[in-house]
Amino acid sequence: MSTSWTARVRKATLESYKPEDLLPDTQPAYVASWIYIFGVLTIAAFVMLFATGLILTLEGPAWWHGSGVGHYFNSMHLWSVELFFVFMVVHLWGKFWMAAWRGKRTATWVSGVIAFMASIITAFTGYLIQTNFDSQWISTEAKDGFNSIGVGAFFNALNTGQAILLHVALLPLLLGGIVVWHIILIRRKGVVPPILNDINIDGGN
Amino acid sequence: MEVINMAMKVDPSVKWAGPTRPYDLIKELVIAVVVVCLLAAGLSFLFSSPDEPAVSLKSWSNTNPVDFVNTATSELAGTSTSTGYGPPYNNAVKGMHFGILKMQDWSGVRIPINPAKSFVLDPLANYNDASAQAAVKVWEAASPADQNKWATGYADALGKAKDATQIADPSNMYGPVPTIVTSLLNMAKGGALDGALTTSDSVLPTNFTKPLLFLADSEGYFAAKAEEQHLGGEQWGVMNETGSWPGQSWLWLFSFWYQVEPFKSSENADTIVMLLMGLMTLLLALVPVLPIIRKLPYKIPIHKLIWKDWYSKKL
Amino acid sequence: MHTAIINLNHPAHYFNFGSFSISAGNLTIIVSMIIIFGIALFLPFPKSHSDKK
Numbered sequence: 001m002s003t004s005w006t007a008r009v010r011k012a013t014l015e016s017y018k019p020e021d022l023l024p025d026t027q028p029a030y031v032a033s034w035i036y037i038f039g040v041l042t043i044a045a046f047v048m049l050f051a052t053g054l055i056l057t058l059e060g061p062a063w064w065h066g067s068g069v070g071h072y073f074n075s076m077h078l079w080s081v082e083l084f085f086v087f088m089v090v091h092l093w094g095k096f097w098m099a100a101w102r103g104k105r106t107a108t109w110v111s112g113v114i115a116f117m118a119s120i121i122t123a124f125t126g127y128l129i130q131t132n133f134d135s136q137w138i139s140t141e142a143k144d145g146f147n148s149i150g151v152g153a154f155f156n157a158l159n160t161g162q163a164i165l166l167h168v169a170l171l172p173l174l175l176g177g178i179v180v181w182h183i184i185l186i187r188r189k190g191v192v193p194p195i196l197n198d199i200n201i202d203g204g205n
Numbered sequence: 206m207e208v209i210n211m212a213m214k215v216d217p218s219v220k221w222a223g224p225t226r227p228y229d230l231i232k233e234l235v236i237a238v239v240v241v242c243l244l245a246a247g248l249s250f251l252f253s254s255p256d257e258p259a260v261s262l263k264s265w266s267n268t269n270p271v272d273f274v275n276t277a278t279s280e281l282a283g284t285s286t287s288t289g290y291g292p293p294y295n296n297a298v299k300g301m302h303f304g305i306l307k308m309q310d311w312s313g314v315r316i317p318i319n320p321a322k323s324f325v326l327d328p329l330a331n332y333n334d335a336s337a338q339a340a341v342k343v344w345e346a347a348s349p350a351d352q353n354k355w356a357t358g359y360a361d362a363l364g365k366a367k368d369a370t371q372i373a374d375p376s377n378m379y380g381p382v383p384t385i386v387t388s389l390l391n392m393a394k395g396g397a398l399d400g401a402l403t404t405s406d407s408v409l410p411t412n413f414t415k416p417l418l419f420l421a422d423s424e425g426y427f428a429a430k431a432e433e434q435h436l437g438g439e440q441w442g443v444m445n446e447t448g449s450w451p452g453q454s455w456l457w458l459f460s461f462w463y464q465v466e467p468f469k470s471s472e473n474a475d476t477i478v479m480l481l482m483g484l485m486t487l488l489l490a491l492v493p494v495l496p497i498i499r500k501l502p503y504k505i506p507i508h509k510l511i512w513k514d515w516y517s518k519k520l
Numbered sequence: 521m522h523t524a525i526i527n528l529n530h531p532a533h534y535f536n537f538g539s540f541s542i543s544a545g546n547l548t549i550i551v552s553m554i555i556i557f558g559i560a561l562f563l564p565f566p567k568s569h570s571d572k573k
Contacts, residue, residue, distance in 0.1 A: 023231075029224035032567075034560040037237070044237035048245055073286060074256075075249035078450075082248075082549060083241055085508040090557050097507040101493035103217025113490040120455060127453070131259040134447050137431045141419040141438065148301040148475030150308030153293035153315035158418065161411025173398050190221055194512040195503060200306040253524035435532060441541050450529040451545030464539045510561040 004064065022187050029193050038091035039186075045084035052077040057168060061131050061160075081123055088116065100192045102200070103165075108189065111182040118175045125167035128157060136149065139163075253354060258446040260288035262402070263414055264394035265426050270370045271409065272425030273393060277386045279319045281344075282356035285318040285422040294318040294418070301476040318447070322418045324391055328401035340381035347380065355380035374443055438463055460486065 002008065055073045056064070064070035092112070101109040106133055129139050139157040146152035154161060228480065266273040277287040291300040292309050293316045300309025327336045327458050344352060358377040362372045370390060392398045402419065403410040415436060420427045428437070436442035443460040446452035462468045462478045492498055502508060505513060509516065532543040542550075 002340075017550065020420075025228055025230070026225040027228040028221045029518075030512055032226070032514050032565050033511045034563050034565055035511050037233075040237045041241060044241040045245075045419070047238050048241050050373060052245075052556075055445065059497050065258075071256070072249055075252070075254035076245045078254045079252075080241070080243045081349055082451055083244055086549065086553050086556070088469040089455070089553055093557055094511070094560070095501050096492070098511060099502040099508075101499075103219075104527070105217075106493045107301075109492050109506045113486065116489075117486055123453070123477070130256075132259050134255065135429075136259055136417060137436050140417055140427075141436075141442070144475050144478055147293060147312075148309050148473075149293075149384070149479045150241050150312035151327040152309075153312035155413060156412070158414040164411070182487065187290065188220075193215055193221060194515055195506075195508045196512070196516060197213050197215055198217050200217070201503060251525045252528055255529065262537040340521055433531075435534065435541075435543065444546055445532070445543055446545065449530055449543070449545055452543065454546040455551050479547045507561065514567070 017184075017188065019162065022184075022189075023163070024187075027032050028191055028193070030197075031191050035090075036191075038087050039091040041087040042084060042091055042181075043179070045080050045087055047173075048080040049077060049084060052080060053163060053168070053172075061129055061164060065132070077126075084119070085123075088119065089128060092116070098192060102192050102195075102198060103189065105185070105189050105192055108182065108185040111185055115175065115178045115182055116170070118178055122171040123174050125171060128163040129160060129167055131160070135160075139153060211315070221449070251384060252450065255334070255447045255450045259432065260427065261396075262398045262419065265420065265423060266390055266398075269423075269426040270390055270394075271363075271368055272423055274370050274386050274390055275360070275425070276423045277389050278322050278356060278360045278363060278382065278421070279410040279422065280419075281382060281385070282353070282360045283321070284357075284360065285320055287318060287324075287418045287422050301473040303476045304481055318418060320418070323405065323415055324383065324402065327405065328392065328398055329385060331401065332388065332392050332397065334388050334392070336384055337392075340384035340388065342380040344385060344479065347448055351380065352418070353397055355382045356434045359383060359386070439469075457481070 024066075052073050056070070056077060059067070059070060064074040072164050095109070095112070124142070128142075139160075142158040143152055146155060146157060153164075214234075215221070215223070262273075271458065273317055276285065280288065283289070287294060289297050291298040292312055292314050293313065295318065296314055298306065302310075313420050323443065325363065326341050332338070354364070355378075355455065359372065359382045363369055366372060371383060371387050374381070392401070397414060402415040403413060405415060431437055431442065434447045435445050436447070441460045441464065442455055443456050443463075444452050459478065459482050462481060463474065468474045488495065528545075533544060534541050534543055535547060
């Protein structure tokens with residue numbers, strides 16, 4: 001085994017995946033149901049959140065209160081959140097009823113749950129930085145939940161500056177990283193075969 | 206017509222070697238982004254988004270001065286929510302706990318706030334009102350027993366009067382408290398208190414802890430405004446949005462626990478609910494290994510709808 | 521200022537079932553998810569003529 005760090009990273013990453021597995025142009029013939037579109041729709045909503053979020057960063061947090069254009073992009077950002085969670089939950093329901101964790105895909109399922117929770121936390125920091133009454137109320141209520149488990153001493157919901165930096169910098173990076181990990185796991189293992197074709201399942205077991 | 210797709214038994218951990226179909230991943234992603242963009246644009250055009258204007262100490266003191274003076278007096282009397290909160294603001298009480306898990310206490314006082322000093326006395330000490338500054342000096346020179354007597358007496362008098370913003374004090378029963386509270390009201394009405402509280406720690410503020418904690422001590426104004434919008438804790442408020450817009454329906458389970466016993470009336474409700482939601486999340490992550498739950502997809506065969514084309518396909 | 525076609529800037533209508541209370545907006549979102557899930561299960565999926573056998 002080479003002691004070169006570069007060689008080791010290359011072997012663990014580039015040499016572990018075939019390009020045609022990462023960006024395939026075929027898929028198993030059983031991937032033929034509308035339920036399969038909800039993962040990519042969730043990603044698409046995430047892309048929209050990123051794009052509309054970037055536009056909102058251009059003019060700062062208070063822009064949208066006084067600008068019609070700003071308010072419209074705030075609306076697009078908010079409706080993208082609603083679409084994001086709708087698609088993610090339908091995706092979750094589909095994956096559950098497919099028992100998509102089969103065939104050593106437990107990590108894929110777990111990374112999905114982590115992505116779900118990270119999304120909720122990221123969305124929460126977004127609600128905190130609206131700089132209107134809703135954000136004032138949410139911050140004063142949420143602080144009680146965080147304080148009750150000791151987290152409030154480190155994450156102060158009433159500190160708008162902290163919330164902005166978390167929402168715009170740290171959390172999108174973290175969430176993006178979790179989503180990339182989730183997708184790599186799917187590309188690595190492939191889409192789970194149907195339950196009736198699973199050699200480990202015998203009549204409902 | 207032989208249906209043999211269902212007969213193919215494979216190890217799901219091994220790469221699929223059976224029939225495939227063409228798939229354009231990038232095209233699918235681009236179409237998805239275009240579709241979601243159009244949906245978001247359309248929904249925004251139809252419904253826009255809520256923007257209930259922020260409140261301030263100025264709006265509070267002008268809209269509900271009675272509630273403002275009652276709250277300010279409670280800060281001096283030490284009976285406000287902030288004063289008796291516990292960590293991370295002070296050590297007035299023990300924090301919430303669940304059995305031996307006392308995380309609120311363990312976190313310590315890392316955001317020290319003395320409400321009477323921070324919200325009332327310090328702003329007035331720098332306010333350009335000689336009588337207010339003198340009253341603050343009288344308060345600070347007094348014994349804790351006198352301070353408590355004056356403040357609780359004034360709080361009781363205000364409570365009895367119901368709609369008063371000031372109580373006359375010819376026999377000086379309440380010491381400097383009436384002057385302090387009335388001066389604070391005037392300071393707030395003019396807008397100077399907002400600036401004083403937000404710039405007390407930093408000249409260019411991004412941290413609104415002090416004015417928000419002071420507002421949160423208000424029951425007749427801040428909490429009442431929230432309840433009008435159905436945002437209160439006992440109204441499933443965690444899920445709701447101002448106006449008629451949809452809110453955060455994904456928080457339904459978190460909100461649920463607060464509506465039912467034993468959580469509803471527990472003094473440790475927040476700790477218990479947070480820990481419970483942590484447990485729910487862990488259980489969701491562990492679905493692949495949970496007995497009964499992990500077999501539900503086999504017992505209730507919704508998969509036969511998902512893969513109906515594949516299962517019935519002829520070769 | 522952008523004015524919405526449908527004005528939602530008024531108190532929401534709430535549906536109450538015992539201690540359960542939900543806004544019309546949230547209920548619409550949840551019902552939509554269930555309908556979308558149902559449609560995804562039942563809507564026929566187009567067959568590709570170039571499916572490899």
